[in-house]
Amino acid sequence: MALEDPRFLQYGTPQGDFHLRSWIAERSASMGITARPEDILVTSGSQQAIDLIARTFVGPGDYVLVESPTFITALDILEGRGAKLLSVPLEAEGPRVDQIASLIERYRPRLMYTIPTGHNPTGITMAEERRRQLASLARRHNLLILEDDSCSEFAYDADAPPAVKAFDAGGHVALVVSFSKTVIPGLRVGCVIAHGPLMARLAESKSLGDRFTSPLIQRTLWRYLSAPQYMRDLTGARETYRRRRDALLRTLKEVMPAGVKWTHPAAGFNLWLHLPDGIRAAEAFEEGLKEGVACALGDLFLPHEPPPAGLRISFADNPEEVAAEGVRRLARAIARLLSRVDRGEQEAEFVTTV
Ligand SMILES: Cc1ncc(COP(=O)(O)O)c(C=O)c1O
Structure with a gap:
């Protein structure tokens, strides 16, 4: 590939390979999301996306809502930023969204971290109505939602419900997607889908962090994703x-x-x-x-x-x-x-x- 096009050996752009972002934009329509390539930032694994969002939008002493229990690495990243964590209990239908409004009024949290589909560690999938309610709470209270999705391609009984991001009319949801489960973890490719000022700030953080994700790896992934074998x-x-x-x-x-x-x-x-x-x-x-x-x-x-x-x-x-x-x-x-x-x-x- 490098012989075909030596640009793959050069510096890339912070948001990532245009072909790969176009593919992601098209695929995300199946999750109910309207995204253009410019609404997508390719990251080095979805973990980097979680870290970028935390370092861009969460500072020491900020309150952050998390489902309890939740993905241990996200807890470590948020605590590493000095965030104060507020637990939202989980039940079969997903997090207790009815408790979130009062937590928001009392603590004014900066962010909520949620794993709506195939939650790690419980396996719970949030009901569609709660996703809708969560997006509307975020809009009403100007709360940023970090939606972590590494599993919606692995729904076994029916298609996964639309992402919380699908109900995000005001640009309050940053959806983080991983290629670790759908392709392989060793590539270290994930992405974040976000709109407007959120994306602009995340792209700046990515550029300051590791500048861009390997163009060679991104194009290799795109070739595989766009072939029928995928x-x-x-x-x-x-x-x-x-x-x-x-x-x-x-x-x-x-x-x-x-x-x-x-x-x-x-x-x-x-x-x-x-x-x-x-x-x-x-x-x-x-x-x-x-x-x-x-x-x-x-x-x-x-x-x-x-x-x-x-x-x-x-x-x-x-x-x-x-x-x-x-x-x-x-x-x-x-x-x-x-x-x-x-x-x-x-x-x-x-x-x-x-
Ligand atoms: C819920 C959740 N989010 C994020 C990740 C990180 O994935 P990645 O390999 O894309 O960094 C994992 C990995 O297992 C996970 O379970």
């Missing part, structure tokens, strides 16, 4: 993850002791296991390790409140039979802890002061 690969990957999700849900139902509950993800790569009363996530995690199985400890994904008794199980990486064996072992570990709870042995942890 859609075939994406459909195949979606099928693989759907099978893995279904198999995981079946095994959980077969082997988990009574009292253990879990989410049923319609998109993404994760589900959240709610542990029964009396069992802490850290204990279940440790007991699982004794069986040779590990999953992510729920406590890690929390802004600041007391840890819920939960674990994240990812179905992205393991073939069905490996995941099934892992879940059987985790079920054994949890059953052992439950029998100790029944016998009252958990009290032993609270040592009497003498």
Whole structure:
């Protein structure tokens, strides 16, 4: 490619390759979004987009709304900016949007970080009506929304609802998209879709940060995305993850002791296991390790409140039979802890002061 066109070896522009941005603009129409190439900034992974938005719009002491639990790296980035995090509880339909208005009135937050589709770590997908409400709250209160989407191409039961950005009439939503799951994480390409002054400031930050993302990598990605093979690969990957999700849900139902509950993800790569009363996530995690199985400890994904008794199980990486064996072992570990709870042995942890 460099021989074909030596410009790929030269400095690029902060917003990125025009062909790639045109492709993204066209594809984003399927998420209900109207975007032109000039509304798109290519970043080095979507993580850089999150970081750029945080460093451009959030300063020390600013309040930021986050779903609880949420993506651990976003928490670290926001805390790194000195933000004060305000938790919005999550339920099956998505974040409690009804609580957001009063939080906004009380704290005047700068930003809300949300993962509406295939939420990490819970697997929850926000209902369309809540997306609409969130966009309208943002407009009414001049709140910036950082919408993180790495999973809407991986919706298993029906198409994912339109993005929050699709309801953004006033330019308050910056939508961050990743190519790590749809293509490969090793390319380090993501993007942010934002309009007007938001985009202008983000492009300036990108230019000051790492100037631009590799033109050679961007054009390579565009060649792949615009070839028919991409859609075939994406459909195949979606099928693989759907099978893995279904198999995981079946095994959980077969082997988990009574009292253990879990989410049923319609998109993404994760589900959240709610542990029964009396069992802490850290204990279940440790007991699982004794069986040779590990999953992510729920406590890690929390802004600041007391840890819920939960674990994240990812179905992205393991073939069905490996995941099934892992879940059987985790079920054994949890059953052992439950029998100790029944016998009252958990009290032993609270040592009497003498
Ligand atoms: C919710 C969420 N956002 C962002 C990212 C970062 O993705 P990228 O590889 O594009 O930086 C991840 C990675 O797993 C993720 O789960």
